[in-house]
Amino acid sequence: MPVIKPISDLRNNFNQISEICHEGGEPVFITKNGKGDLVVMSMALYEKQQALLELYQKLAEAEAQSAAGVPRIPHKDLINKLRAKING
Structure with missing residues (x-):
């Protein structure tokens, strides 16, 4: 199941999002004003x-x-x- 987080989490909880990307091996989808905006993933x-x-x-x-x-x-x-x- 995809991980979806608001853009405020990217700003306030970056380490948590980084951990999700590295441990889960899946991208994290970032929303802005309730709409898809970014995808964050590990370098690997x-x-x-x-x-x-x-x-x-x-x-x-x-x-x-x-x-x-x-x-x-x-x-x-x-x-x-x-x-x-x-x-x-």
């Missing part, structure tokens, strides 16, 4: 979401290349090529 959660976004973008690019008929390298050939690079 932000970085995780950014990494997922980057992964989804790369997967979408790979899907587009696959649909366009871009030549592929078989898995076995790729592994052999990587091993050759590693082993010199």
Whole structure:
């Protein structure tokens, strides 16, 4: 269930909101005059979401290349090529 706090809590109880973000691993939604205004989250959660976004973008690019008929390298050939690079 999402944590929703008024903006006054951000000002008056920042440490509590920080603790909720870090311990729960979820964002805290901040309201202003009864309406959604901000989302506060830990750096760890932000970085995780950014990494997922980057992964989804790369997967979408790979899907587009696959649909366009871009030549592929078989898995076995790729592994052999990587091993050759590693082993010199």
